[in-house]
Amino acid sequence: MISASQLAVPCEPGSALPNLTLNEDGTQAILSWVQRNSEGVSSLMISEFVMKSGWTQPEEVVSGDTWFVNWADFPSVSVLDDGTRAVHWLDKISADTYAYGIKVSIKKKDGIWSEPVIPHSDISPAEHGFLAMRSLGDRFYLTWLDGRETLSGKPMTLRATTIDADGTVAEDYLLDDSVCDCCPVDALVSEDEAVVFYRDRDHLGVRDIAWLKDPRISTTSDDSGLIHEDNWILPGCPVNGPAVAGNPDQWATAWYTEADRIDDSEGGAGAVLLRESGKDARDDQVYRLDRGNPLGRVDIISLRDGSYVVSWLEKSGASAEILLRHWVPGSEPGETISIGITKASRESGFPKLILVENLLMVAYTAFDENGTSMIKIWADSLLIFSTRK
Numbered sequence: 001m002i003s004a005s006q007l008a009v010p011c012e013p014g015s016a017l018p019n020l021t022l023n024e025d026g027t028q029a030i031l032s033w034v035q036r037n038s039e040g041v042s043s044l045m046i047s048e049f050v051m052k053s054g055w056t057q058p059e060e061v062v063s064g065d066t067w068f069v070n071w072a073d074f075p076s077v078s079v080l081d082d083g084t085r086a087v088h089w090l091d092k093i094s095a096d097t098y099a100y101g102i103k104v105s106i107k108k109k110d111g112i113w114s115e116p117v118i119p120h121s122d123i124s125p126a127e128h129g130f131l132a133m134r135s136l137g138d139r140f141y142l143t144w145l146d147g148r149e150t151l152s153g154k155p156m157t158l159r160a161t162t163i164d165a166d167g168t169v170a171e172d173y174l175l176d177d178s179v180c181d182c183c184p185v186d187a188l189v190s191e192d193e194a195v196v197f198y199r200d201r202d203h204l205g206v207r208d209i210a211w212l213k214d215p216r217i218s219t220t221s222d223d224s225g226l227i228h229e230d231n232w233i234l235p236g237c238p239v240n241g242p243a244v245a246g247n248p249d250q251w252a253t254a255w256y257t258e259a260d261r262i263d264d265s266e267g268g269a270g271a272v273l274l275r276e277s278g279k280d281a282r283d284d285q286v287y288r289l290d291r292g293n294p295l296g297r298v299d300i301i302s303l304r305d306g307s308y309v310v311s312w313l314e315k316s317g318a319s320a321e322i323l324l325r326h327w328v329p330g331s332e333p334g335e336t337i338s339i340g341i342t343k344a345s346r347e348s349g350f351p352k353l354i355l356v357e358n359l360l361m362v363a364y365t366a367f368d369e370n371g372t373s374m375i376k377i378w379a380d381s382l383l384i385f386s387t388r389k
Contacts, residue, residue: 006340007361010047010055011035011375016347017074018363018375020354023048024083024109029356031055031363032077032087033375034069042067044075044089051357061105061113066092068100068129071346072184072239078133078140083109084165086140090129099125102144104133106167117169119161122148127156130241132187132196139164141189141217143196145179146172156181158198160214175214176200180207184241184350193218193248199241200226205233209242209255211277218248228275228286232259239346240296245308250280252327254289254310256296270294272312276329282306283329291336295320297350301360303382311351311362313342320344322351322364322378339378342366347373358382 009031011018017034029049036042043063048056068090075089086106093099101123103116119142120128126147134141143160150156155178162170180199188195194217200210208231212224227242240256258270272290276283295313302308307328313320319341326334339362342348351364362378 005379007049007377007379008054009375009377010058011045013368013372013374015045015375016365016373017069017071017349018352018365018377019074019076020352020361020363021077021079022354022356024079024081027051027357029354029361030077030079031377032075034075036069039065041065042069044087046077046087049356049361051359061087062089062116064091068092070129071349072182073129074349076131076133078135080135080140080165081137082165085109086133086163087113088131088133093123094125096125098127098147101128102131102142104140104142104163106163106165108165114167117163117167119163119169120144120146120148120159120172122146124148124151126151127182130182130184132185134187134189134194136162136189136194136217137191141187141194141214143175143185143187143194143214145182145185145198147181149177150181155179155201158185158196160194160196160216162217173216175212176210178202180241181237182239183207183237186242186244188244188246188248188251189217190248193220195248195251197227197242197244197253199237205235207232207234207238208257209253211253213248227253227255227277228273230257230259230273232257234258238296240298243298243300243310245300245302246276246278248278250276250278250282252276252300252302252308252329254298254300254312256294256298256312270296272296272298272310274300274308274310274327274333281329287327287333289325289333289336290314291323295344299351299353301353301355303355309353309360311353313344313348313351315344316341318344320348322362324362340364340366340376
């Protein structure tokens with residue numbers, strides 16, 4: 001049994017942008033990250049954590065010198081029920097700073113990685129990113145921010161598609177024609193349902209967290225709504241999207257806001273909020289989690305007992321702490337636990353959570369005394385939440 005500690009990682013110094021997912025039966029964690037060499041070549045790396053033996057030998061999936069490498073918009077992995085895997089990364093479309101697109105490579109179990117496919121039909125020099133890629137069991141569901149309309153002065157859009165296990169890409173389609181420009185997207189799926197979570201943008205500049213059921217996937221309804229009416233009016237994008245855990249009928253959302261009605265502190269330091277929603281929600285009260293000076297960059301996972309663990313970054317002097325809180329719906333969130341230190345700047349990225357069997361893992365980017373990035377993973381066998389209130 002692993003008690004709260006830092007796990008050894010298979011990543012070289014200079015690595016960054018960690019992400020975590022589970023294999024097809026939930027018994028192994030898959031870590032992905034980006035490694036860059038002195039010539040500016042980026043490589044997407046993956047390794048699996050096997051409970052009895054630790055990390056597998058790192059595998060380089062793909063590399064390139066034309067990638068768009070960004071602190072908030074970074075690669076991910078998704079796995080189908082038969083073990084087929086997909087990875088995604090971002091590649092430049094033109095020399096313009098934010099002209100980039102999504103590429104996806106697929107690998108059958110024990111096979112080789114395919115040539116990349118592009119999920120979006122548009123290849124204009126605009127932003128296509130902040131992808132949420134999930135398994136529908138036999139095919140991949142993808143939803144992302146698509147900037148094809150921004151070239152004519154219109155808002156950022158939210159679009160979606162599916163990709164079969166053999167790499168066949170369905171036609172992409174519009175979900176929302178006005179969304180925040182660069183806040184990460186999240187999604188919950190089942191075999192016959194997909195719920196997408198994102199930062200909306202209305203004609204008055206209100207940028208609250210919204211959800212919608214994808215009508216092309218969901219067989220029960222095409223509902224939509226706001227997680228909460230923060231009424232945060234902002235002229236630009238805060239680069240702080242929602243994180244969600246649960247299932248399409250019952251989910252908890254964590255998010256960041258600086259709305260005056262939520263955070264009335266001097267200087268508007270912001271707030272990290274938490275709420276359960278969905279038709280089977282047990283507790284729809286909004287809870288504030290932060291200590292008063294959050295950066296946001298939230299993540300959340302659900303535990304097997306129906307409770308949740310939330311992570312976020314909070315400023316602490318010139319640094320930032322990675323904080324956790326455990327929440328059982330129907331009660332106040334538990335004690336705040338600090339599990340690591342990183343920079344308060346954008347280069348520290350977004351910590352990511354996963355639960356593999358009974359092991360909670362938190363992957364994040366840290367820095368040594370010379371400022372070189374490194375990936376750290378904090379892990380605990382959930383004992384920390386049974387001994388703290």
